[in-house]
Amino acid sequence: MSDDWIAVDWGTSHLRAWAMTGPEIRASAHSDDGMGRLSPEAFEPALLALVEAWLRPDGATPVVACGMVGARQGWVEAPYRAVPCAPAGGNGMIRALVHDDRLDVRIIPGLSQASPADVMRGEETQIAGFVAANPDFDGILCLPGTHTKWAHISAKEIVSFRTFMSGEIFALIAGQSVLRHSVTTDGFDDDAFLEAVSESLSRPESFAARAFCLRAGSLLDGLAAETARARLSGWLIGMELAAARAYWLGQPVVLIGAPALSGLYAKALQAQGLTPVTADGDAMTLAGLAAAHLGV
Incomplete structure (x- = not known):
């Protein structure tokens, strides 16, 4: 029996797929056919357009997918599993209805928490990848992103988690508020960032007042855009750290995620005396999909 299968990470904006033989990548492809632009009947054609050349000539090729493909607006809803639980065991996957008998598509469910109310969809697969490689880990996984997750891991299970919208708030303020005129740069001031983190950790309630100082400072004192951008980022991450202190x-x-954003969280935590370890988000996603495929 062939051990070829296909791993899929299907988000709101993008679709990424990997042709796999066991745990090894044979090929990869991506498209802009994210969940947000597809109707339920369009998911199968979008997947076939990307992976048809990888399908077995005889029989169905297993496809394991994670992300927003399993949302209520996705291909088929993969209902949330409540924590505490293992992050992404293979037995809980939902089978998608397909018309092409060369496909056998299974979708990893997201996770939910009753109190405080919270959900994740996609991050559980990255967590599963880390836990599969580190079964004895007992501690905290932080997944920086648009909606950053903090998850407590013990005995191979997610015990609890919290979501922070810091990334989305940064994007909204930097792109749509009056501060958009003050942070238009890709540059970054590390010292200003760390100072801002410290300020928010000690007085998070002052953020709204501090934020407008960025605009005033750029008008009155010529505050550099890279300094303003770093302060905005530092205040938001500092507020998050204050709330996630427990x-x-x-x-x-x-820290599991993209190197640039994970690097900022690492600097902020190092300033508090921690020595966080980093892991690549894409690698953990693939490892989690492989663990689900094997039914781990």
Whole structure:
């Protein structure tokens, strides 16, 4: 029996797929056919357009997918599983209805938490990848992103988690508020960032007042855009750390995500005396999909 299969990470904006033989990547492809632009009947054609050349000539090729493909607006809803639970065991996957008998598509469910109310969809697969490689880990995983997740891991299970909209708030303020005129740069001031983190950790309630100082400072004092951008980022991450203190204080922390954003969280945590470890988000996604495929 062939051990070829296909791994899929299907988000709101993008579709990414990998042709796999066991745990090894044979090929990869991506498209802009994210969940947000597809009707339910359009998912199968979008997937076939990307992976048809990888399908087995005889029989169905297993496809394991994670992300927003399993949302209520996706291909088929993969209902949330409640924590505490294993992050992405293979037995809980939902089968998608397909018309092409060369496909056998299974979707990894997201996770939910009753109190405080919270959900994740996609991040559980990255967490599963990390746990599969580190089964004895007991501590905190932080997944920086548009909606950053902090998850407590113990005995191979997610015990609890919290979501912070810091990334989305940064994008909204930097792109649509009056501050958009003050942060138009890709540059970054590390010292200003760390100072802002410290300010928010000690007085998070002052953010709204501090934020407008960026606009005033650019008008009156010629505040550099890279300094303004770094301060905005630092204040938001600092507020997040203040609220998530119960997760990271005195705990081993692993950051899973894109290197640039994970690097900012690492600097902020190092300033608080922690030594976080980093792991690549794409690698953990693939490892989690492989673990689900094997039914781990």
